[in-house]
Amino acid sequence: MSTYITIIIAAVLTNNFVLSKFYGCCPFLGVSKKLDSSMGMGMAVIFVMICASLVTYPIYYFILEPLDLTYLRTVAFILVIAVFVQLLEIVMKKVMPPLYKTLGVYLPLITTNCAVLGVTIMNIDESYNFGESIVNAFFSGFGFALAMILFSGVRSRVDESESDTPAMFRGIPATLVAAAIVSMSFLGFGGLGQ
Amino acid sequence: MNYGKEFMKGLIRENPVFVALLGMCPTLAVTTGAFNGIGMGLSTTFVLICSNLVICLLKKAIPQQVKLPxxxxxIATFVxxxxxxxxxxxPALYTSLGAFLELITVNCIILGRAEMxxxxxxxxxxxxDGAGMGxxxxxxxxxxxxxREIFGSGTWFGISIPVLETHTMSLFVMPAGGFFVLGIVIAIVCKLSKKKPPKKLGCSACPNAAVCSAKCEEAE
Structure with missing residues (x-):
């Protein structure tokens, strides 16, 4: 049980996926303008991370490892994830149209987002078992969503006071400096759960 | 076709990080030292040149519908x-780059150059083009x-620098320092080139753009 708690604290607070590991910076900086889009994105990332971990775990331990092909994991993971997404999209469209409407648009993300590939690689590198992998995926996604939601609040303030910002900082540079301050505040959690 | 121009444009004028704002994740994550930065950059350059070459040769054979996979x-093969x-x-570089070496696969610079x-x-x-961008x-x-290395650890390529060595600002090598330094550098680049700082990331080449920016515009 204590390993699960350690994983949860690390994934959400001490080693937050965006703010200290820099996985998934593109959506973090690109979509975090408004609260509701941040939340939608966050939920979708949690969902796709769990799905990706579910498929890649058996592939690594039941196919690649027995055959001594672990070095192929990058190619295998990305290919399998891509195929799986296509399947999921078709099935979802047919079976659960309401869910497809809310989450469907985000599904292509699963293929080429470094946060998603990152979490599957991390599960293997940290040699988590199946349960731990799923918990790690869920809470890594949760940490991502938390960072995005917090940051969207900060960012709306930064954007509001744009006229006070020096001209050379308006736009992305100011956003990055704001992200640095949010990331600094997460440093306060360091040492927790050890 | 002016080959020199294809090569030079990636270096400064269309620099993928400071001007086009692509490939943010590795830029922020692995740049705790100058050596790591060069190692990551050259690895990405290698993958970029090879994938550009192969994709260019296979462009007629790859069907439009499944081009992304x-x-x-x-790309994953070369990674x-x-x-x-x-x-x-x-091996030292391999260890310090960690998972980010594998994540070159989903680096938007590489996919973007392949696509565009x-x-x-x-x-x-x-x-x-691959060599220049890389x-x-x-x-x-x-x-x-x-x-980040000079201010954060007081060293450069592991060689210690007098004065700074005893007055390190460890914030620079922490994750927060990554965001901070990138923000400052982009601002300085904009000042020097007398351009307005960009408002958006260079997402146009990213396969996720349809999803991300659609959501963005909806929110606006």
């Missing part, structure tokens, strides 16, 4: 190759890595 598999090379010859350049242009131009990326990572 095809590109990704080609596996560079992983082996680094593991064998530069290699699938439309000739072989020589594609290779030169070296521009390396230059950016080297600059970021140097700034």
């Amino acid at each position: 095809c590109y990704i598999v080609i 596996t190759l560079i992983q082996f090379l680094l593991h064998g010859f530069v 350049f290699a699938s439309k242009n000739g072989v020589v131009a594609s290779v030169l 070296l521009g990326f390396t230059l950016a990572l080297f600059l970021m890595g140097s700034i």
